[in-house]
Amino acid sequence: MQRMIFVNLPVRDLARSTAFYEALGFAKNPQFSNDDASCMMWSEVIVVMLHTHEHFLRFSPRPVSDATKACEVLLCLSAETREAVDALVQKAGTAGGGVDPCPVQDHGFMYGRSYEDPDGHIWEVVWMDPAAVAESNAGNTDAQSRTVTA
Template sequence: MPKMIFVNLPVTDLARSTRFYEAVGGTKNPQFSDDTASCIVFSDTIFAMLLTHDKFSSFTARPIANAHETCQVMLAVSADSRDDVDAMVGKAGSAGGKADPNAVQDHGFMYSRSFEDPDGHIWEVVWMDPAAVESGEAGAQQSA
C-alpha cells in the first residue's frame, strides 16, 4: 500500500476554506467531514484536513500560528504540465487566494509557482520534465 499524507491545516472559516480547496481541484470527502473538519482529497494518497481552530487545538497544546505573519512550512504538490501549474495557481487566485506570494521558478526542466490560501498557508505547484529527470539532466542542472 502506498504511503498517504494527511496535511492538517487550521482554518478560520471552514466553509470558505472548503470552497477554496474545491475550487483549486480538491474534492470533499463527506465521510471524514463534519462541522469542525473537511477532508479534501487531491489524489488517492494526498489529503488536506481543514480543521477549525477548536478542532486543531484538540491535537496540540502549541498555539496556532497566524500563517499570514509567520511561515513554518510550505507545501508542494506536483502537476502534470506547466499549463497545469498555471491553471491551479489561477484557480487559487480566482477563488480568494493569492497567486504567487513567492517568486515564480523557471529552470527549464522544472517550473513552479505558488499560491496562498485564505488563511495564509502557502502551496507550491511544481512541474518537472520527466525526460530531464530520466536522463539525469535535472540533477546536473541543479548542481551547476
C-alpha cells in the same frame, strides 16, 4: 495498503476554506467531515484536513500560528505540465487566494509557481521534465545528487 499523507491545516472559516479547496479541484469526503473539519481529497493518497482552530488545538499542544505572518511549512503539489501549474495557480486566484506569494521558478527542466489559501498557507505547484532530470542524472551514482529540490 498504499502510504498516504494527511496535511492538517487550521483555518479561521471552515466553510470558506472548504469552498476554496473545492474550487481548486479537491473533493470533499463527507465520511470524514463534520462541523469542525473538512476532509479534502487531492488524490487517493493526498488528503488535506481543514480544521477549525478549536478542533486543531485538540491535536497540538502548541498555539495556532498566523500563516499570514509566519511560515512554518511550504506545501508542494506536482503538476503534469507547465500549463497545469499556471491553471491551478489561476484557479486559486479566481477562488480568492493569493497568487505567487513566492517568486516564480523557471529552470527549464523545472517550473514552479505558488498560491496562498485564505488563511495564508502557501502551496507551491511544480512541474519537472522527467526526461531532463533523467538526463542530468545519467551516469551519476550518488543518490543524494539525484535529488532535485525546488
